[in-house]
Amino acid sequence: MQIAANHAHAIARPREHDEATHQFIGLLIVALFPALFWMAAAAGIGALIGHAPSPVALMTFGAAVAAFCAVIGQALFSRH
Numbered sequence: 001m002q003i004a005a006n007h008a009h010a011i012a013r014p015r016e017h018d019e020a021t022h023q024f025i026g027l028l029i030v031a032l033f034p035a036l037f038w039m040a041a042a043a044g045i046g047a048l049i050g051h052a053p054s055p056v057a058l059m060t061f062g063a064a065v066a067a068f069c070a071v072i073g074q075a076l077f078s079r080h
Contacts, residue, residue, distance in 0.1 A: 023077055030073035035066035 039062040046052045053061070 027070055027073050027077065031066040031070040034069050035062045038062070038065050 039058050042053060042061055043058055
């Protein structure tokens with residue numbers, strides 16, 4: 001009986017790992033796509049008005065948006 005229990009536990013473990021991987025991939029999607037969109041929007045608007053932001057400013061802005069979206073996404077994912 002102990003062998004069957006060990007086998008069942010070994011089978012269940014990869015599913016937990018897969019769920020964590022899927023959650024991480026979902027969090028990346030939730031964080032990166034809005035960050036890329038808003039970086040492109042800021043660069044485009046800046047170019048249109050004649051004051052294009054520097055690459056460092058765009059990366060800083062994108063990192064801030066990605067971090068904000070990741071925090072909000074993680075809070076929503078952890079509720080379930």
